[in-house]
């Protein structure tokens with residue numbers, strides 16, 4: 135899905151939470167959508183440098199997105215990467231190769247997860263670790 139198709143949903147999400155949609159927030163959201171998977175902050179910054187993005191603004195924006203359930207942090211080769219959460223991306227889990235460090239998405243059907251949560255669950259992550267086909 136092209137990320138600009140997700141823009142109306144993003145605007146609604148921000149409006150519902152009283153979040154101001156600045157030019158920078160909009161650019162970061164679109165770049166995350168174009169990345170189509172987990173992307174590190176340095177990689178996002180490289181994508182947005184041409185638009186005049188500064189690292190502190192990008193980092194603050196990502197923190198705001200995490201706090202507002204727009205993105206979730208994902209560990210990628212020991213580095214933090216960020217990816218869009220549903221409804222901006224399909225819900226999925228991750229497979230991490232312990233040999234080459236590759237991370238791939240596992241489509242989730244979604245399984246019934248019966249956990250006793252001491253409060254209200256907002257989202258979940260499932261990480262499966264193993265050896266990928268290429269490394270086997």
Ligand SMILES: [Zn+2]
Nearest residue numbers: 231234266269
């Ligand atoms: Zn591998």
Ligand SMILES: [Zn+2]
Nearest residue numbers: 226242244245
């Ligand atoms: Zn799931």
